[in-house]
Amino acid sequence: MNKDYYNILGVGKNASQEEIKKTFRKKAHQCHPDKQGGDEQKFKEINEAYQVLGDAKKRAQYDQFGSAFEHGQAGGGFSGFEGFSAQGGPASGWDINMEDLGDIFGGLGDIFGFSSQGGQGRGRARRGGDIQVLLAIEFKEAVFGAEKEINLKKNVVCDRCGGNGAEPDSKIETCKTCNGSGRIIKTQRTIFGNMRAQTTCPDCGGEGKSYSRKCSKCHGNGVIQEISGIKVKIPAGIDDGETIRLSGHGEAGERGAPAGDLYLKIRVNPDIKFKRDGYNILSKAEISFAQAALGDKIEIPTVDGNVKLKIPEGAQSGKVFRLSGRGIPRLRGSGRGDHLVEIIVKTPTGLSRKQKEMLKELGI
Ligand SMILES: [Zn+2]
Ligand SMILES: [Zn+2]
Known part of the structure; x- marks a missing residue:
């Protein structure tokens, strides 16, 4: 009954985890049943071998006890194994590590009807969602910063139960749905036969415990969903299109799971006098012909x-003057940009006959 997984995969006993992974991928590709010349039996075998050798912990157990080691355990599973175990254990079925297969076969995950995203904590009470909000501010608020109050309709922690979902003074019991294990097993039909997928218990969220009475409010x-006000500090120097992230201010997570984040996308309303160019402010000033001369x-x-700005004699239209340090505070850094004023010389219009004659006399 002892299977030589090393032999099946075709790797040495001292092969590195990386080498085992590479070899598995190559072999799985070669004998995949959907391919011409594929070999379903062999495909299953190398999968089984990889489930053990590809996992350093299981591999160590296997090295010590051989492939029979898992049969000694009740339920045929590995403790702490969050994956898909085949019916009847490895002797008649096989395990698939969706993460490793996902990038080889592309849409395989879709066939099975569950996602290939793995990782610890899968299916636990989910983290609350992120919220994105567009926040319009005035030009000067962007320059100097501001404090804004925003009201958002979002999930907040229930004030009756404090977020655990239990009616106050209700008793803690073992979850009936999962008998306290926190997991339930679903059987799914797939092209490779029946697969059992272990998922987190929907009733207790994996805790294995539930309360005798559910909170009557949530x-x-x-x-619970509520309009919630939040004060936001807009930093000085922020620009149109930038985003502020407020960690933990998104939707509250269910049953005590962490909250999501709140993202504020800043829209700066245009100003009639000022324009922004990096950390500089641009504006225009009209002066008369006489002032320019x-x-x-x-x-x-x-x-x-x-x-106050001093216009020198003979200033030309289009000349730019710099008002140092009157620009926008640097968001990351110190100091401020400058204010640049472009001078526009107005050419006189609607002159009287006398004024025209005087101008002609001046000869300019
Ligand atoms: Zn449960
Ligand atoms: Zn509640």
Whole structure:
């Protein structure tokens, strides 16, 4: 009854886990029953071998006790094995590690009707969902930062049961659905025959315990939907299109599972006076022909209020002046950008006859 898994896979006893994985993939590919020249029996055999050798822990047990080691265990399973075990144990069936097969056969997971995403904690009370919200703010709020209050309709932890789903003062009992194991086994028909899939018990979420009475407010989910207000600090310097993540402020998880995250996508409303260019602010200022020719001191609106700007004699239209440090605070870093003012010289229109004559006399 002892099977030589090393021989079946065609690897040495000292082969590394990586080598075993590689060899398995190659062989599984060659003899896959859907392929021409495929060999279903052999495919099953190498799968069985890989289920043991591909797992360092099981491989160590196998090295010590041989392939019979698993039959000694009640239920024929491996403790802590979260996967799909074949009916009747490896002698008449086989196990599939969906993770390893997934990238070889592509859609195999779909045939079986369950996903190939593995990992610990599968099916446990699920983490709450993430929430995405678009948040519009004004230009100045983006520059200096702001505190905003947002109201969201979302799942929050039930205040009656504190999230465990039990009616206060109800007793803790062993879950009847799974008899306390936290798992249930479903049989599924597949192209390779009947497969048994172990899944987390839907009633206790894998805890193995349940309460004698479910919470009357949340019906045992541990969460209720509510409008919930949250204060958000918008950091100074944030730009249009950037996202703020508020960890743990998404939907509450069922029965005490962790909450999801809240993502705020920032939309900065356009401003009539200011435009943003990186951390600089751009604006335009109109001056008269005389101011441009003779020079002047003018007031420039900035996000800090009006600032005086000296226009030198003979300033040309399109000339850009820099108001240092009047721009946008650097979101990651220190200091601020600059405010750049473009001067637009207005050419006079609607001149009187006298004004026209004077201009002609000036000859400019
Ligand atoms: Zn249960
Ligand atoms: Zn409740």
